[in-house]
Amino acid sequence: MSTSGTQAADAVEHEAHGGHHPTPTEYVRIALILAVLTALEVSTYYFDFGRAGIPLLIILMVIKFIMVAGSFMHLRYDTKLFGRFMYTGLGFAIVLYTATLLIFVVDANQ
């Protein structure tokens, strides 16, 4: 029953999954990094980072996001299609809602 490979266009993704899942040790290492990053985030509450605070928080958030999605959700090892779905949804959300909020602001400034 090997009819699946017949589509050259789609077959690229084929067999992309299943392969190399990280080992438990690697997972633990990732979790440790995540823990450190979270500690760093929380530290902005206790220490004054000045103007750097908000950008730092955003960068940390993005890194954590990518790490969880990439390793725990296997985006790095799975077919690219899954990542495309996720980032399409995320992209749509960011663009649409930013635009909406901007409309409120632009309006308020008149």
Next chain:
Amino acid sequence: MTAVAHSTTMGLDNRKLGMWVFLASEFLFFGAFMSAYLLYIDTTNRGPGIEIFDIPFTSVSSFVLLMSSLTMVLAHNSHLRGDMRRMRLWVLATAGQGMVFLGGQVYEFTVFFREGLDLTQSPFASSFYFLAGFHGAHVAIGVLLLLGLYSLSLTGKIKPGQDVKTEIIGLYWHFVDIIWVILFTVVYLIPELRV
């Protein structure tokens, strides 16, 4: 019929693909609640505002949720290796951490409520409770799924070969965690810096 992954067009498991498709749409769901929250962050109607947050407390529960992703992925890993006993252990651990997070949220909401942050108090209050609450509802559904997974694997209904089931529940769980990564920063930490 749901076919075995290797006889599908793209060589992907239908259920996994379906879960990813669904998760893509969830961003739009949480994004809308978040826009409302950002829009109303200062609209407190003379009630409590963001100063009410207890950052240390929320940090701890956020941390617990984050670490539950680790146990989730370990559960899946055990299932992959056919080690159902370990898998069940990690699943229970994950569900347990989820419940700790939920307990934390219930406690947090109760405290806020006592301090005058009522759903009907202000647009800020409504949008905060909705945003955090709907995330909590997602966690609760996740806990139910995990407990289901646990009991079905106990009865032998979920077999060692069916790791996709653990995997898709894991995907959902990690997604809910990821959303909290965003919410923790955007709802709690950044506003706190702004003051």
Next chain:
Amino acid sequence: MATMTAAETGQSRLRPSKPTGFLSWVATTDHKRIGILYFWTVLVFFFIGGVESSLMRAQLAQAELSLITPEIYNQMFTMHGITMVFLVVMPFAAAFFNYLLPLMIGARDVAFPRLNAFSYWFYLFGGIFLYSSFFLGGAPNGSWVGYAPLSSDAVSNMAFYAVGLQILGVSSLASAVNFIVTILNMRAPGMTFMRMPMMVWMALTTSFLLLFAVPIIAVALFMLQFDAVFDAQFFQPASGGDPILYQHLFWLFGHPEVYIMILPAMGIVSEVMPTFSRKPLFGYAAMAFAGAAIGFIGFGVWAHHMFTSAIGPVPRAAFAVATMFIAVPTGIKIFNWVFTMWGGRIRFTTAMLFSVGFVSMFTIGGLSGVVHSIVPHNAQQHDTYFVVAHFHYVLFGGALFGLISGVYYWYPKVTGRLMSEKLGKFHFWTWLLGFNLTFGPMHMSGLLGQPRRTSVLPGELGTTVETYNLLSSLGVIVLAVSASVFLYNLLRSMKHGEASGDDPWDARTIEWMTATPPKVHNFDVIPVITARDEFWHRKYAESDQHIPVAVPVGASVDHDEHDGDVGHIHMPDPSLWPAIHTLGVMPLGYGLVYANWLLIGIGLVWMVAGVFGWIIEPLAEGDDDEPALVGAATH
């Protein structure tokens, strides 16, 4: 069928049960039966929505009439709008997608058959839930857009709207996921994206639109409902809330929604036109990408519904331009349909007539749409009957014409019989006449200032406007006659229609290649696809002058040899659980409307228990990933 004969070997191992009767429909997970359920339910709601609009037109036939009270009028236009949009056009498209997608891509069912049943039951219960409001203190009366803060006030009864649409949204979201996975992952071997029938492309685009648009309105409805029932403060100006937020959220969903309604019809027309022009679809790739572009840009124009609301000049300009831009891919589509017909050997069957009707009426509606996008014009037209004329030209003249075209086209596929062409043509011409008579004059009366959503036609607008309104109301009578003929034709032809054979239209796509009506498992042998319009290429070779020459029966063996996958056919089991599970949404819904925690609790427990029953239900042929052979080794 020449292409089928080799394959009867698979029969012996088919699932034995092919039950009939009421329960078999409740438990069905067969995409074809679910499609049929959708279809009949749609017809019922279409009738109800039609009655509501007739009441409105009767009331507006002359100035200053008082046939129905303003309260009733408000309920009528609200329920009419909700019904036509959410209970007729959208599920009508779902009926087609359900029935046809697996057949068109060469699959045996959708990816998640039980989830498919779940979608149908959610739709049905959502509709019943909405209509039950008539017996529970009055239907919603705050219009289909449900603008806050009016809609959060108890007088507008919009709690039913908020919860009802939420239920329907779940249905749509579930089928969107289902169709996306089906199309991406369950195509027959060789069915590449660029070989898919255009209908499948449009289904894919529509599903993605639903996927990203439904969650947005879900949020808006949650907020609205909590404002209305639990005193939340999202849209209450008294505490600083901003009703404009509701408008944004609604239209962030609402504009993609109009493409959700029109794209399926465009898909149908793109199948009907090539068949009856005996030519391939002109500009296939352009058609597919224009559809995707429409869907994509469709997310970026929502604020054109808010030009007269609180948005500043910069957004106004930006959204006006973006809106006009959508006319480009839309224009591409229209020209491609025209070029498909150009030079073809056209057969004006009823299906074809409705498709031509679609293109022409939709073009009119599209043009008045461009007019709306011009901001100063918009200020003049907003909330007048000009807008009512516009959206009926795209929804009725567009979506509904296309969908009806599909009914005539695929009726023989479903029933094995043809609908009467004579009655069909009568239906078409009276439908076209009645439609234009009803909605054409609304352009004029709107420009002369007749306000929309107003229960009495104001006398001071003058006799010209009155005449236009009388014409509109007379048009409804024509439409009613026409619709009755359609219904008669539909019912009669099931028994007395001419037998159609397997391929009555000399069609191009593979759903016509299998038995008519199709067997439960659709194809005995899953065909291997080697070309766009596969079926056509199996039937005809081209002569030197590009004129199709029929291939003698049995001569296309080269295909047959490669058709794969006979052996074991695993069809989804019937299951009662989707229906049982979704029924729990009724107590939950009423609980939410009446803030009754007991009902909410019952509903939640019911639904969770339902899911549980669903999951542990034994599958007759083993589990999905453990039928027999596949073990831990696969991963």
